Amino acid sequence: xxxxxxxxxxxxxxxxxxxxxxxxxxxxxxxxxxxxxxxxxxxxxxxxxxxxxxxxxxxxxxxxxxxxxxxxxxxxxxxxxxxxxxxxxxxxxxxxxxxxxxxxxxxxxxxxxxxxxxxxxxxxxxxxxxxxxxxxxxxxxxxxxxxxxxxxxxxxxxxxxxxxxxxxxxxxxxxxxxxxxxxxxxxxxxxxxxxxxxxxxxxxxxxxxxxxxxxxxxxxxxxxxxxxxxxxxxxxxxxxxxxxxxxxxxxxxxxxxxxxxxxxxxxxxxxxxxxxxxxxxxxxxxxxxxxxxxxxxxxxxxxxxxxxxxxxxxxxxxxxxxxxxxxxxxxxxxxxxxxxxxxxxxxxxxxxxxxxxxxxxxxxxxxxxxxxxxxxxxxxxxxxxxxxxxxxxxxxxxxxxxxxxxxxxxxxxxxxxxxxxxxxxxxxxxxxxxxxxxxxxxxxxxxxxxxxxxxxxxxxxxxxxxxxxxxxxxxxxxxxxxxxxxxxxxxxxxxxxxxxxxxxxxxxxxxxxxxxxxxxxxxxxxxxxxxxxxxxxxxxxxxxxxxxxxxxxxxxxxxxxxxxxxxxxxxxxxxxxxxxxxxxxxxxxxxxxxxxxxxxxxxxxx
Amino acid sequence: xxxxxxxxxxxxxxxxxxxxxxxxxxxxxxxxxxxxxxxxxxxxxxxxxxxxxxxxxxxxxxxxxxxxxxxxxxxxxxxxxxxxxxxxxxxxxxxxxxxxxxxxxxxxxxxxxxxxxxxxxxxxxxxxxxxxxxxxxxxxxxxxxxxxxxxxxxxxxxxxxxxxxxxxxxxxxxxxxxxxxxxxxxxxxxxxxxxxxxxxxxxxxxxxxxxxxxxxxxxxx
Numbered sequence: 001x002x003x004x005x006x007x008x009x010x011x012x013x014x015x016x017x018x019x020x021x022x023x024x025x026x027x028x029x030x031x032x033x034x035x036x037x038x039x040x041x042x043x044x045x046x047x048x049x050x051x052x053x054x055x056x057x058x059x060x061x062x063x064x065x066x067x068x069x070x071x072x073x074x075x076x077x078x079x080x081x082x083x084x085x086x087x088x089x090x091x092x093x094x095x096x097x098x099x100x101x102x103x104x105x106x107x108x109x110x111x112x113x114x115x116x117x118x119x120x121x122x123x124x125x126x127x128x129x130x131x132x133x134x135x136x137x138x139x140x141x142x143x144x145x146x147x148x149x150x151x152x153x154x155x156x157x158x159x160x161x162x163x164x165x166x167x168x169x170x171x172x173x174x175x176x177x178x179x180x181x182x183x184x185x186x187x188x189x190x191x192x193x194x195x196x197x198x199x200x201x202x203x204x205x206x207x208x209x210x211x212x213x214x215x216x217x218x219x220x221x222x223x224x225x226x227x228x229x230x231x232x233x234x235x236x237x238x239x240x241x242x243x244x245x246x247x248x249x250x251x252x253x254x255x256x257x258x259x260x261x262x263x264x265x266x267x268x269x270x271x272x273x274x275x276x277x278x279x280x281x282x283x284x285x286x287x288x289x290x291x292x293x294x295x296x297x298x299x300x301x302x303x304x305x306x307x308x309x310x311x312x313x314x315x316x317x318x319x320x321x322x323x324x325x326x327x328x329x330x331x332x333x334x335x336x337x338x339x340x341x342x343x344x345x346x347x348x349x350x351x352x353x354x355x356x357x358x359x360x361x362x363x364x365x366x367x368x369x370x371x372x373x374x375x376x377x378x379x380x381x382x383x384x385x386x387x388x389x390x391x392x393x394x395x396x397x398x399x400x401x402x403x404x405x406x407x408x409x410x411x412x413x414x415x416x417x418x419x420x421x422x423x424x425x426x427x428x429x430x431x432x433x434x435x436x437x438x439x440x441x442x443x444x445x446x447x448x449x450x451x452x453x454x455x456x457x458x459x460x461x462x463x464x465x466x467x468x469x470x471x472x473x474x475x476x477x478x479x480x481x482x483x484x485x486x487x488x489x490x491x492x493x494x495x496x497x498x499x500x501x502x503x504x505x506x507x508x509x510x511x512x513x514x515x516x517x518x519x520x521x522x523x524x525x526x527x528x529x530x531x532x533x534x535x536x537x538x539x540x541x542x543x544x545x546x547x548x549x550x551x552x553x554x555x556x557x558x559x560x561x562x563x564x565x566x567x568x569x570x571x572x573x574x575x576x577x578x579x580x581x582x583x584x585x586x587x588x589x590x591x592x593x594x595x596x597x598x599x600x601x602x603x604x605x606x
Numbered sequence: 607x608x609x610x611x612x613x614x615x616x617x618x619x620x621x622x623x624x625x626x627x628x629x630x631x632x633x634x635x636x637x638x639x640x641x642x643x644x645x646x647x648x649x650x651x652x653x654x655x656x657x658x659x660x661x662x663x664x665x666x667x668x669x670x671x672x673x674x675x676x677x678x679x680x681x682x683x684x685x686x687x688x689x690x691x692x693x694x695x696x697x698x699x700x701x702x703x704x705x706x707x708x709x710x711x712x713x714x715x716x717x718x719x720x721x722x723x724x725x726x727x728x729x730x731x732x733x734x735x736x737x738x739x740x741x742x743x744x745x746x747x748x749x750x751x752x753x754x755x756x757x758x759x760x761x762x763x764x765x766x767x768x769x770x771x772x773x774x775x776x777x778x779x780x781x782x783x784x785x786x787x788x789x790x791x792x793x794x795x796x797x798x799x800x801x802x803x804x805x806x807x808x809x810x811x812x813x814x815x816x817x818x819x820x821x822x823x824x825x826x827x
Contacts, residue, residue: 107800181797187774188757194714194799280775288758288773322651328664353760354771355778358695362688369680376676377669379640384668386647388660393652401648408640412633419629419683421622421690425611425767428760428795493610494764496795499803507612507764507791583659590658 020158022150025564027157028136029459032452034157035128036533038164042119043526049112049500052104054519056501064102094172107196109500110179115171117182118204121306122211123164125444129309130215130253131160133451134222134246136459140557141243143231143575143595145567148224152217159214163207170203178204181498183299186278186291190270202271205264212261215253222250231556231595233575237333238594240555240579241326244333245312248340249305256301263294292354296347304343306440308336310403310447311378317400317450318385320553321392323590325580327384328377335374335381342371352420353427361420368418375411379404390583390590394551395469399450402477406442410435413488428498431491437484449476449532456539457546461563464543468535475528482521486514552591555579559595612764615786615811619767621690629683694768700781705746712752712759712772715801717792724825734824738807743817744787750780760796763809771796784811 021027051060059065062079069080083101086093098108135153139146147153170177175198180189188194189201226247230239239247266277276285319326326332348356348364382404391397413435417423426432449472456464495508502508502515549558556575560568573595581592592598608630614623651659692699709728711718719740723732728751742748752761754772761780762769765788770780792807812820 105800106803110797110800110802179800185758185797188797188799194757196800280773282775323653323659325661325663327662328669331664331669353769354758355773355776358692358697361695362684362691365687365691366681366684369684370677372680373673373676376672380668380672381664383640383643383647384662384664386644386651388662389647389651390653390657390659391648391651401644405641405644408637412637415633415683416626416629419625419687421687421694422626422629424694424769425622425626425764427769428762489607489610492607494612494762496762496793498797499793501803504804505791505793505806583661585661 020154022146022154023566024135024139024147024150024153025459025568027153028132028134030157031127031131031135031160032459034160034164035124035132036536038119038123038127039529040533042116042124043529045112045116045119047523047526048104049109049116050519050522052109052500053502054516056503057103059102060099060104070101098176104500106500107176107179110181110195110498111177111197111200113498114178114181115167118178118208119167120440121182121302122208123160123167125306125440125448126215127160128448129313129444130246130249130305131157131218133242133309133313133448133455134218134250136455137557138222138225138243138246139229140458140560140564140568141240141555142226142229142234143556143559143569143573144225144229145569145572147221148229149221152221156214156218156221159210159217163210163214166203166210167207170200170207173199173203176200183295184267184291185295186267186270186288190267190278190291192271202268205268205271209261209264212257212264215257219250219253219257222246223254226250231572231575234556234594235575237330238575238578240312241315241329241332241336242309242312245308245315245336248336249308252301252305252308252340252343256298256305259294260298260302263291263298266294267291289351289354289356292351293347296350297344299350300347301340301343303439304339306444307407308339310444311336311407313447313451313454314382314400314403314407315385316555317396317454318382318404319580319582320454320551321394321397321400322386322389323392323582324385324389325578325582326381327387328381329578329580331377332381335377338374339371342367342374346371349418349423352423365418365420369415371418372411372415375407379408379411395464395466395473396450396454396551398470398473398477399446399453402473403443403446403450406438406446406480409485410438410442413438425494426491428496429491430487430495430497433497434484434487434491437487441480441484446476449473452536454551455557456536456543457550458557458560458562458564460540460543461546462539462541462543463546463550464535464539468531472528472531472535475531476525479521479525479528483518483525486518490514490518552589554581554591554593556594559593613786614765614767615784615788615790616766616768617783617785618690618694619765621693622767625687625690628686632679632683695770697779700749700779701747701783703747704749704781706742706748707751708740708742708748709751709753710740710761710772711755712761712794712798712805713755714757714799715794715805717759717761717794717805717807718755719807721824724827732825738792739810740792740807741810741812741817741820742784743814744784744811745814746817747781747783750782752778752780757798758796759794759798759805762793762795763790764793765790766809769795784809787811787813787816 065080065083066076068074068076086096177200179195179197192198269275270277278286278291346368349368352361453464453469548562559573575594583590709720717738719736721734722728752772754774759772766782790809794805
């Protein structure tokens, strides 16, 4: 294996190289493409329901029927012809059931936001942040040739594909897809008579069960690999923070997902076998609150599963582009561990108004507000890392700065909801919608974009186009804030979430203009992502060819040749120091790679 | 931003609003300080030719300061919140001897209000059932026995700063005292099916005289 240039060229068929690949890098890229495709599905669903919120009961643009057609039956546009054909056909067409004339039906609206959230959480953010970055980065950054269990790794990806296929089929079954919210509160979700949704909800549960297996397999692999396969000298406190975050996330996934799987299994029994785990019947039986406890016992760690890798990626980017060591490396690690631990004892804050004993609300408020402590530590440490640095405003760094700022807003808005009396008012309003999007879009997605641009040269051997990346960044950043910041105001005004027509309420009339503004911003935000996708695929073939370590980074993935061959390293590197030895005094260059044997005793670095 | 809050018309609402304002100012100050610092750093420490970053690994003193400061703020805030929360939600702390008791039953997609009538007992002949219309006197303690028939609903009156989920086969006690006569909307705040949007009742807060007249009309003696 010494001569890596040649070992990479052993013949592989197309199928074993690109489809059923065992190589962690290919699996990482597969997860990335998978997540990007699902990002457009999930985003598209959001645009459909945003239209309804801005212009309730009005036909959608392009595919909606024209006013002439609606009023007089006169066929004017191509869309009118399509609707004419649909109404004339014998069988019930999908479009006819869900959005006659291009108007979103209330039941279809419920399905749209349910599937938007389900897809974004389970099929975009986790597959990209954990699946793509985890797979690609872990072996490279800890200095090993592949994952501990390559076949399990492949299985993890293909189970995720199976889950996505099952989830997609749900859109087309009679009765429509799941429409009980991504949180699937029982008894709405557990008894078909309350929604009219039949197999859609079953497939939703089955798909998430499969996705659970995928995550389980993946997380076992990550944990084993990180514990056992670190390069010589790579102690735990020399691990890059992104690896720490993925390690902690893998533990959370391993412990949290089985709880959801159990709940889903009980839900399927309730729906198909006539059990009543989540229904309070006169004869006794179960309790709707049981579902909420199980769901959120998984759901809150899940929220940290979504944000921790973002924190890890942002930490890498901030250190590299400030050319400085991470401020308080160890406290960053301990803060992540604290967040992961606290994540297990805060689930009740989703249930303050649920009928849970009020005394418990006070307990959960206290634990929840304590999360402000590690979050503050992390934020101040990111600022400390930039302090007296030499900041390069590259596209990845812009995303990292956006991550930090949006995380500050998302973190601070969390305090309102953690506070039980204030939560009475803003619970189930747009305030929570704003909060979750500041954390998961403003946080996780900005980190994800930054990470993609940053590691793209190592993944594909080429740079993404810098101008396009920056245009994409600014459009996304502005449109994101225009979309989600006003939702705080809607929440303060008492605007409930999950209602399809705010104009039905007198006290919400005043928000019509704001809802239109939000929808316009959301469309801009959605279309801005086309720039990213174009840039991504165009750069894969036409981008500027990247050198081995274009950003001058210390960590081990940049020691591997570009493009990274099978087996990653010619010789497994030895690690001599921590990952963030930037601008060490007395050194000529402002970076010292972890694997550089020179200057070995100069710094502690851990 | 807080001018968007609907007018408060309940006795305990002011306490909620005070906390809302306190957190608003607290988070606004933190936000301005953090963002201000970030922007200053971004300008001041931008890359300049020939200038190298300083090698700083961290500061234990600073870590201790911001850990301790955040912890203290969190606990102070929690201390002020416990009594408000218990006052609104703990049945043991509700004002006793309510002036009016009503049972509210959420069902797809209406609120059913049941009055016990002059005998003050539910399930008797003089019970009165109203769909989506709740009538109470101003400045009077109202107790609501909240329940649901099918799925979970949530009883929300924005102007009262009151929200409570209603669960099938369970009765949850809620109380309020309205301070201003008027007609207020009671939306359902928990997704309850395709008719969730538009599930809407009304709270009619009457002056004592009007309320007495309403009672007289309903239960003529």
